[in-house]
Amino acid sequence: xxxxxxxxxxxxxxxxxxxxxxxxxxxxxxxxxxxxxxxxxxxxxxxxxxxxxxxxxxxxxxxxxxxxxxxxxxxxxxxxxxxxxxxxxxxxxxxxxxxxxxxxxxxxxxxxxxxxxxxxxxxxxxxxxxxxxxxxxxxxxxxxxxxxxxxxxxxxxxxxxxxxxxxxxxxxxxxxx
Numbered sequence: 001x002x003x004x005x006x007x008x009x010x011x012x013x014x015x016x017x018x019x020x021x022x023x024x025x026x027x028x029x030x031x032x033x034x035x036x037x038x039x040x041x042x043x044x045x046x047x048x049x050x051x052x053x054x055x056x057x058x059x060x061x062x063x064x065x066x067x068x069x070x071x072x073x074x075x076x077x078x079x080x081x082x083x084x085x086x087x088x089x090x091x092x093x094x095x096x097x098x099x100x101x102x103x104x105x106x107x108x109x110x111x112x113x114x115x116x117x118x119x120x121x122x123x124x125x126x127x128x129x130x131x132x133x134x135x136x137x138x139x140x141x142x143x144x145x146x147x148x149x150x151x152x153x154x155x156x157x158x159x160x161x162x163x164x165x166x167x168x169x170x171x172x173x174x175x176x177x
Contacts, residue, residue: 038139045135050128055082056090057132060099060117060125069117072105076115091115099124 020028043054052060058080063069071079077087094100099121105112117125141149 041139042132042135046128046132049131050124052128055080055086056094057125057128059087059090059094059115060121060128063100063115063117064122064125069122070103070114072112072114073102074112094121097124 039054046052046054046057050057059076062076062079063071073084073087073091077084080087080090082090091100091102095102097120099118101116101118102113103116105114140152144152
């Protein structure tokens with residue numbers, strides 16, 4: 001992960017590269033460390049306390065907050081931040097647990113499917129949520145000032161938008177992306 005900075009550019013390196021300053025590299029390394037460690041910490045808590053992973057929790061959460069606790073699979077994959085393939089695997093595990101069921105969409109003439117949260121699934125997400133919120137507070141919310149939290153939200157939104165544009169552009173060139 002050692003990036004070359006503007007302070008340490010080797011003489012043979014291309015001068016057209018916009019090398020990171022020392023401060024920029026430190027910020028990038030801090031972000032990279034957070035991206036690497038925060039999901040693992042959240043996963044560990046959810047697996048330990050509830051027997052689900054972070055992605056499965058996100059699927060349950062999206063369904064719990066949707067009208068009728070039902071969402072089309074394409075939208076659910078998007079909202080849960082995963083591919084249709086990843087969603088299919090997660091839904092299979094959640095169905096086996098009795099927390100989710102797949103059902104045909106009600107729109108005429110289509111073969112689209114939806115996922116629906118069962119009563120057992122609603123009870124599960126309601127049981128999981130308090131521990132998850134405590135962990136989110138412990139790891140993020142409570143270690144930041146109100147101003148830092150607002151800034152983090154703005155930063156995360158900007159970085160996510162840039163990354164999503166990049167992914168969308170790449171997916172127009174690669175089938176089944």
